[in-house]
Amino acid sequence: MHRVLAVAALVLATLPAFADFKIAFIDPLSGGAASAGLSAQKHMAFFTDQINAHGGLNGEKITVLSYDNKVSPQESLIVLKKAIDEGAKIVVQGNGSSVAHAITDAVLKHNERNPGKEVLFFNYAAIDPALTNEKCNFWHFRFDADVDMKMQALTDDIAKNKAIRKVYLINQDYSFGKAVAAAATKMLKEKRPDIQIVGDELHPLQKVQDFSPYIAKIKASGADTVITGNWSNDMLLLFKAGHDAGLNVNWYTYYGGGLGSVPAIGKDGVGHLKQATEHHKNVMPTLLPEEEAFHKRFSDKADELYYWRLRNMFHLLEAAAKKAGSNDPVKIAKALEGMKMDTPLGPMQMRADNHQLLQPIFVSTLSDKAKYDVEGSGLGFVTDVKLDADKTALPTTCKMTRP
């Protein structure tokens, strides 16, 4: 009898709790891009714990299931299937627009074939504009500003700097890198037709070991400014090779403040390294309460609250579930459309027409006089320009069908 009870207890304990709301986190947790995925994984734990601490989503606790996709679209589809089988209601992914394309297609197909078992796709970092334009669908929501929105902010800054005459574009050879190059070429032509684009380079994604040959090319081109969408190791190694060769240019980046990059560029970047992001440590005069709490929980100096947009994402999710009065993905999605909310950095809004989040964007420059530094490097970002959420909106070609 005791044995039967013990077995029953064991079985009950291993069964998934029914009252859990499952979110699948699919991102690189090993390989060349792991630093980005692992950092985001910590943010996921941090923000879901916050929601769970005040009762969860309509009383349901959130559980995060993590899957390693090694930034491969094929691997992602395999783990996506697994995640859906395990009961995930929302899929969160960010690193790699190629992966996001695969997931958004697969989610759309799944939802068409399985009415009543819909899954939402929350994209926090894959910023190929196509995802909210020609390839948009009702299930996909993007919480990061897309390539064109950030390039708009970066090129506004370039347009003001008359010293810039020759620009070199170096990007990763896949949908995102190509989108960055295309956006830069188009916008520079409109805003500063006098600027010469002296190079448009595409290199393999997270494969290059030594960027010295590329740096030699940049040098030879006589460029005074480099625009790049590189991230993770590709950003770090590019900075490293630039430092070795004594390359002295302005860097206009998407992810120049990403993990490990600021220590890699060091003092060379002071006054030269710029980024367009939704957050950096010096956006406000003092650290925000979330940042303080994050630092307290993760003590390593490399662990910083970098993905502010994940904070925005979870706040919106919580509010949408509350407004819908249900945790049904379709109802949450409908409640999210057009939702407005105030944040400590200004108002934000989820666009209803293409599911792109509009949030304030900051163009910032690396400085040695910043109050809060990056990863203990002594260097930090200071804001040059703040664009309010409504200023970041761009026209869309999205035509989505709603359930």
Next chain:
Amino acid sequence: MDIAIFSLLNGAVYGLMLFMLSSGLTLIFSMMGVLNFAHASVFMLGAYFSWQLSRWMGFWPALVAAPLLCGLAGAGIERFGLRRLHRVGHVAEILFTFGLSYVIAELVIMAWGRNPIENRVPGVIDFPAFTLMGTSYPFYKVLMTGISVAMFAFLYAAFKRTRLGLIIQAALTHPQTVSALGHDVPRLFVLVFAIGSALAGLAGVIGGFALLTEPNMAAALGPIVFVVVVVGGLGSIPGAFVGSMLIGILQTFAVAIDYSLLDLFRVAGHAVDRSSPLYEVYAVKVAQAAPILPYLLLVLVLIVRPRGLMGTRET
């Protein structure tokens, strides 16, 4: 013009680093007939050891101690792993080294984490060695060049000029006879494995600065080292040297070339427009194809000259 000079310089330095790695691999292969899949992992260990040790005892002592540790690890791998498997055959040995590469990668993750460590060039060697046409050239790369050239000279002299080298050479082809003459062949094997691993460790110390010290570095560099060894000729040290330089310079120069097949057609008088079915393929610049060139070379060499440029055996 200056891009040609810098491509040559960068290519040579990259090639020399490949040589540091491939010389140890080819040495082990020529001795034991085993392709050591864990070789690049020992290289990675060298990078991590030097970083850890230089925090405790400074850069220069670490430069010596880290390769020694790697050599010790190599000796252990041979003595307690490969020697037991030797009589079972090459497949078991190769599978063993293959598995070992995964074990080492996991151990590194456990000890130092998944993120790249901040393996910065230490202050004592972080200065430009010279400046040429406005581009500075870091001293650590000059040091790297010096070390690998010295290594080549040392290996070559040790093999051709010393008694030990003669015995090792003899043991390559006639292990039974050498053993019958009273030499301890298994001990020679340990020695060679240790030397090969120490060389990989030394490459790791310097390579860790030039590349990124992270758990993935072995997997990222492993394939290219095999290409070098096969192109140069399995078991040949001069072959490894030529192969390394060839691939280093080939890859670097390719990055500098912004022409595609389209340009070639244009020169030949054939205009290819977008309607052509293979337009996308033709439009790929040489620079974009740079990373696959070594593998293309590998296929070519295997077709035309299977024993490699300077290899002696037809395997």
